[in-house]
Amino acid sequence: MLLDILNNRDPEKVITETEYNYVRLSANENPLGPSKKVRNAMIAAFDKGCRYPYEETEALAELIARKEGVSRAHIVICVGSSEGLNATGLTYGVNGGEIITADPVYDFLMTYAERFGAFINKVPLAKNMRHDLAEMKRRITSNTSLVFVCNPNNPTGDLIPKEELLDFFTSVSEKTIVFSDEAYCDYITEPDYPSMINLVKEGKNVIVSKSFSKVYALAGLRMGYLVARPDIAARIRKNIMARPNMMAIAAIKASYEDEEFYAKSLASNMECKAYVYKILEELNLYYIPSHTNFIFFNSGLDIRELRVQMRNKGIAIGRPFLPHINWCRISMGNMEDMVKFGEALKQVIKNR
Known part of the structure; x- marks a missing residue:
């Protein structure tokens, strides 16, 4: 079978x-x-497997908020960053919302949004295989509900130069919501390369997704989070459908300590x-x-x-x-x- x-x-x-x-x-x-420390933390959490993880989820959200330098209200806990992408796609794509994205790109958000009536406006990559930011900005209209950027990009692995990135997010966030998928940000070696969480702290219309699947090697445990202005986070949080389990929460806490x-x-x-x-x-x-x-x-x-x-x-x-x-x-x-x-x-x- x-x-x-x-x-x-x-x-x-x-x-x-x-x-x-x-x-x-x-x-x-x-x-x-997972590392040995993470495995041991998961084993130690087995005794909590009979309990609902409400308090532990809140404690994890507080931990992540402190790490990112934002309030708890900025954090949306997701079962894998892909769920955060899906929830955002539903929030801003339902009933015909337009989402502008590069193509090809990691398309979880767009694929899910399309199921609920979203129009996906795909902008081909430039000849150098980078996001064509100028064309993406040109296509924004009053119908555009969200602009999606994966940086570093999947599948190309390319990184948008930081000056271009900051200019794009700053200007576009004045017109609509801009999403920054930063699943691979830990691998960036350029000095002082900024996370768009800095713009979230300034109150901009920016959403950032983070994942524990890559450098922390926890893809099978399905844990990630979004960082957004509290009103934006609250709107997306309503469309989150899953909750993390005790073992995954213990693993994430231990991974932060395993330098x-x-x-x-x-x-x-x-x-x-x-x-x-x-x-x-x-x-x-x-x-x-x-x-x-x-x-x-x-x-x-x-x-x-x-x-x-x-x-x-x-x-x-x-x-x-x-x-x-x-x-x-x-x-x-x-x-x-x-x-x-x-x-x-x-x-x-x-x-x-």
């Missing part, structure tokens, strides 16, 4: 019993965690990216320098075919991001994973 379901989901490849042994580099996950794992996670990501850059340069494949835990590169092959060939070698890579059909998104695993990826890619490119 399970194999039938998997086979029906992906018509490009027949799934076999050995599929569970593949190297998973397709979902921008961090395979290093050693945080540093290890960033160092491993840098090491793996440097290795993949070297492989891509050897193969003369163009790539975009990444500010995330993945790399977007031009493989020279139709990604649909490349996915099949790499799967046959035990490597799962990212899905197609149209219209960039020859571009591949590869997540950073551990170094052993990346060596396997490099050897498989060399074979595929050599035989193309």
